[in-house]
Amino acid sequence: MTAVARLEGVGFVYPDGTRALAGVxxxxxxxxxVGIVGQNGSGxxxxxxxLNGLLRPTEGRVTLFGRDTAGVHVAELARTVGLAFQxxxxxxxxxxxxxxxxxxxxxxxxxGAELDRAVQAALEAVGLEGEAATNPYDLGYSRRKxxxxxxxLAMETPVVVLDExxxxxxxxxxxxxxxxxxxxxxxxxxxxxxxxxxxxxxxxFQRVIVMRAGRVILDGPPVTVFAAEHAGALASTFLEAPLAxxxxxxxxxxxxxxxSALLDALAAR
Amino acid sequence: xxEAIVVNAVNDAPPTPALLLDGVRYGYAGxxxxxxxxxxxxxxxxxxxxxxxxxxxxxxxxCLVAAGLAxxxxxxxxxxxxxxxxxxxxxxxxxxxxxxxxxxxQNPVTQLSATAPTVYEEVAFGPRNLGLAVDEIADRxxxxxxxxxxxxxxxxxxxxxxxxxAQLVALASVVALRPPVLVLDExxxxxxxxGTRLVGEALAxxxxxxxxxxxxxxxxxxxLADLADACALVADGRVVVHGATADVLADDRLVELGxxxxxxxxxxxxxxxxxVALDSAxxxxxxxxxxxxxxxxxxxxx
Numbered sequence: 001m002t003a004v005a006r007l008e009g010v011g012f013v014y015p016d017g018t019r020a021l022a023g024v025x026x027x028x029x030x031x032x033x034v035g036i037v038g039q040n041g042s043g044x045x046x047x048x049x050x051l052n053g054l055l056r057p058t059e060g061r062v063t064l065f066g067r068d069t070a071g072v073h074v075a076e077l078a079r080t081v082g083l084a085f086q087x088x089x090x091x092x093x094x095x096x097x098x099x100x101x102x103x104x105x106x107x108x109x110x111x112g113a114e115l116d117r118a119v120q121a122a123l124e125a126v127g128l129e130g131e132a133a134t135n136p137y138d139l140g141y142s143r144r145k146x147x148x149x150x151x152x153l154a155m156e157t158p159v160v161v162l163d164e165x166x167x168x169x170x171x172x173x174x175x176x177x178x179x180x181x182x183x184x185x186x187x188x189x190x191x192x193x194x195x196x197x198x199x200x201x202x203x204x205f206q207r208v209i210v211m212r213a214g215r216v217i218l219d220g221p222p223v224t225v226f227a228a229e230h231a232g233a234l235a236s237t238f239l240e241a242p243l244a245x246x247x248x249x250x251x252x253x254x255x256x257x258x259x260s261a262l263l264d265a266l267a268a269r
Numbered sequence: 270x271x272e273a274i275v276v277n278a279v280n281d282a283p284p285t286p287a288l289l290l291d292g293v294r295y296g297y298a299g300x301x302x303x304x305x306x307x308x309x310x311x312x313x314x315x316x317x318x319x320x321x322x323x324x325x326x327x328x329x330x331x332c333l334v335a336a337g338l339a340x341x342x343x344x345x346x347x348x349x350x351x352x353x354x355x356x357x358x359x360x361x362x363x364x365x366x367x368x369x370x371x372x373x374x375q376n377p378v379t380q381l382s383a384t385a386p387t388v389y390e391e392v393a394f395g396p397r398n399l400g401l402a403v404d405e406i407a408d409r410x411x412x413x414x415x416x417x418x419x420x421x422x423x424x425x426x427x428x429x430x431x432x433x434x435a436q437l438v439a440l441a442s443v444v445a446l447r448p449p450v451l452v453l454d455e456x457x458x459x460x461x462x463x464g465t466r467l468v469g470e471a472l473a474x475x476x477x478x479x480x481x482x483x484x485x486x487x488x489x490x491x492x493l494a495d496l497a498d499a500c501a502l503v504a505d506g507r508v509v510v511h512g513a514t515a516d517v518l519a520d521d522r523l524v525e526l527g528x529x530x531x532x533x534x535x536x537x538x539x540x541x542x543x544x545v546a547l548d549s550a551x552x553x554x555x556x557x558x559x560x561x562x563x564x565x566x567x568x569x570x571x
Contacts, residue, residue, distance in 0.1 A: 016429075039461045040433030086432050086459065089376055141375045141455075142324035164432070167458045168375065170323040170488060172527040196461045199532065238463030243532035247555050259539050266545040 002030040004065060004159055004190045005051055005081075011059030012046055012214075020046040022214045024060070030158075033185045034192045035201035038211035039237050044194045045086070047211070048161045051192070052081035064159075079108055082157040086164040086194075088141070088148035097123070097139070097147055098132040105154040122154035125180050142168045146176070153180070160184055162193040166200055178204045198242040202226055202257040212237040222257035285355045287482030288312045288335060288370075288450045292349035294506075295334050304330045306506035308349075314449065315480040317472065319487055319497030319514060323527040327506040328486045329375055329454050335484055336372035336452040337361060353450055368399065371448035375455050375486075377439035381427050388430075388438050389414070389423040395446045413445040416471045432459035440468065444475065451475070453485045457492060465489060469496045490518050491531040502526065532556060 005028040012021040020043045028034060036044050049055040050062050053074040062069045064080050082104070085091050094100035098119060105118045123129040126146040131139065136147055145168055152160060162181075166174045174197075181204045184191045195201050201208055201222070208225040210218035210233070218225050218233055225234075226241035228249045234240055241257065248256030248265060256262035288311070295305040304327045312318045322328050333339040337358035340347045351358040353369040361369070374380050385391035392413055396406045414420045417437045422430070427438055436459040443451065453472075457465040469492050475481050487493050493500055493514060500517035502510040504526045510517050517523065519534050529535070533556040540547035 040431055040459075040464055045431065087376065087378060089378070140325050140329060164459070168324075168455060168488065170527045171524070171529040173324055174529065196465075198462075238461065240462070243536060243552075243556055246558070247536065247552060250551060250555050259536060262536070263539060263543045263545055266540065266547060267543065 002065075003027050004030050004032075006063045007047075007050065007057075007060065008063075009060030010047075010050060010057045010062060012043075012050065012055060013058045020214055021050075021057075024214075024216055026209070026216065026219070028159075028190055028192065030190060031185055031188045032190050032207060033181055033205045034190070034207045034209060035205035036192065036194045036209045036211060037196065037198065037201055037239060039239070042211040042237065043214040044211055045163055046214075048083065048163060048192060048194060051077075051159065051161060052083050053077040054083070075107075078104070078155070078157070080157055081159040081161060082152040082155045083161040084149050084152040084163060084165065086167070088144040091148050091151065092136045092144060095135060096132065097128055097134050097136055100136050100147060101150045101154050104151050105156070108155055118154045118156055122150040125153055125183075126150040127176060142170065142173055145169065146173070149177070149180070153184075157189075159190045159192065162191070164194055164196070166195060166197050174200060181205070198226075198239065199244070199259070202242045202245065203259070210234065210237065210239065223255050223261075226257040227255040284314075286311045286352075287314045287354060288484065289352040290335060290349070291352070293334060293351060294346075294348040295330060295339060296346045297330075298340075298344035298346075304506050305334060308503075308506070308508055310335075310484075310501060310508065310511075312450070312482040312484060314482050315476050316499070317476050317483045317485060317497045319485055319493035319500040319517075320503055321487065321490060321493065321500060321517070321523065321528050322503035322509075326503045326526075328503055330506075331503065332372060332452045332454045332484070332486060334358075336370040336450070337366040338372060341366065367446070367448075369448060370450040370452060371395075371443040371446045373440055373443050373451075373453045373456050375458070377432075377436040377459065380439035380442065381435065383428065385427055387423065388419070388425050388427050391427040391438060392442045392445050395442055399446065409445040409447065410441075413441040416444060416474065417441050418467060433461065433464055436460060437464070437468070444471075447479065447481075449481060451481050451483045453483065455486050455488065457487070457489060465492055468492075472496060488529065490523075490529060490534075494518055494531045502528065 007024050007026045010021055010024040013019045038044050050057055053069055101119045101122050105115055110118055126149055165177050181191050208222050209216055218230055226245040244259045244262040245257045248262050253265040256265050290308050290310040293305055293308040294303045296303045320328050334351055339345050382394045385394055392410045393406050396409045419437050440456055457468050472483055473496055476483050497514045500514045501508050502517055502523055510520050510522055518531055523530055533552045536552055
């Protein structure tokens with residue numbers, strides 16, 4: 001698979017001296033769905049901001065599609081990497097849902113029918129097609145989160161970064177986001193998602209990156225990262241594998257990171 | 270219409286509830302819709318009521334109404350009664366309400382005063398506005414920061430915190446007001462699992478130690494399973510199910526309405542649907558077990 005982004009020896013120190021990243025080496029590939037987990041303050045949000053130039057590495061380098069991001073303007077990087085913030089109110093500003101969703105796509109040069117199609121597809125993906133004329137602040141928090149996600153989807157960037165997309169969502173909202181993540185992957189786009197929800201990560205992502213104190217401590221598919229042998233490493237950063245994985249180990253079924261894997265193993269026994 | 274939820278199993282004749290919602294209907298200004306449409310709830314001092322429900326069920330509106338901000342501060346139409354320690358929010362002035370109920374908004378950044386230079390000053394902002402003595406303010410700030418284990422954030426700029434840190438600071442600033450009724454709208458939404466457990470323990474401790482009545486809206490039903498004495502499932506502005514936490518969280522209507530049940534409930538249901546045997550006792554035991562960190566994998570923080 002083609003490397004979409006490559007981080008080599010990336011470190012980052014905030015201006016106040018706080019070190020947020022140290023020696024991060026990662027290659028993110030085309031069409032890959034990557035979940036990043038770790039405690040608050042472990043460097044997850046800082047890491048994903050290196051990809052779209054909102055933050056620049058203070059050590060090492062970041063390349064996107066083979067091109068060093070140093071010196072490339074953030075507006076240029078926005079064509080490649082779309083980032084939905086954890087807090088939707090940090091990105092929402094328009095007077096209607098439709099104009100909010102169209103803003104980023106228009107900035108990337110889409111016009112007319114092409115813009116309408118991208119906006120409509122994004123609204124349908126998040127289930128807000130009936131709210132196009134609504135003022136964003138008349139939506140509840142959970143739908144403002146979905147609106148912020150739609151604005152990023154409409155930009156149709158090859159890399160989509162979602163910072164905590166499932167917070168404030170009910171079970172249906174989480175399922176909707178799971179479908180969106182799946183369909184992005186199917187169209188060959190790379191999805192990088194920060195989450196504290198281990199079940200969501202185990203079920204929707206092919207690769208899990210565990211961060212602690214600015215470093216990557218585990219990196220692999222859910223079946224590896226959530227295996228019993230890594231339980232201690234997860235616990236060292238106050239995380240634990242999803243219940244399905246822990247139950248599978250307890251019942252001697254091997255590593256069953258997702259609910260369906262556990263039930264399959266139980267049915268086959 | 271549902272009956273009142275009684276979150277008090279101690280006395281035969283309970284005292285005046287800390288919070289009572291009686292036949293409450295509420296609609297926002299400029300709209301015709303009732304976002305809350307006949308809500309009856311009651312929370313006694315020292316008890317924790319969990320509120321669960323799908324997106325747009327009216328949970329955040331319920332918080333605004335219960336804390337007396339709606340309609341007093343934001344307008345709208347209120348029918349029925351909201352009583353804080355027996356005082357109707359319709360009759361109370363803002364100062365009286367601020368002493369009777371504290372609210373944590375869903376978006377913690379909304380909560381911060383944007384005037385305080387440090388986290389310490391931010392948490393002191395509310396108690397200072399209550400006109401308390403300096404020693405009392407200092408005591409409350411230190412206690413609130415300590416309960417949430419964020420003493421180290423004291424000198425930091427409140428506007429330069431991570432989402433999770435900002436949420437803990439916002440919660441500390443409400444806890445420092447020591448209101449008899451605490452209304453929390455998704456207090457752990459930005460927190461990692463360890464931070465979520467910490468908040469759960471802090472809230473349980475607060476309810477027990479200071480007889481605070483707590484209303485907490487949560488999507489993390491696993492947290493409510495440990496924390497809440499009772500739960501109410503809210504949908505379309507009405508209370509659909511109410512009762513003991515374990516019963517509400519295992520109720521089929523929870524899933525039908527699109528609320529994520531605790532992991533153990535979810536797995537048991539999925540196994541039943543698939544028709545595979547899964548020992549409930551084992552599920553509960555594994556769900557309750559806490560893994561210990563492996564010291565070999567713990568490296569020093571750079």
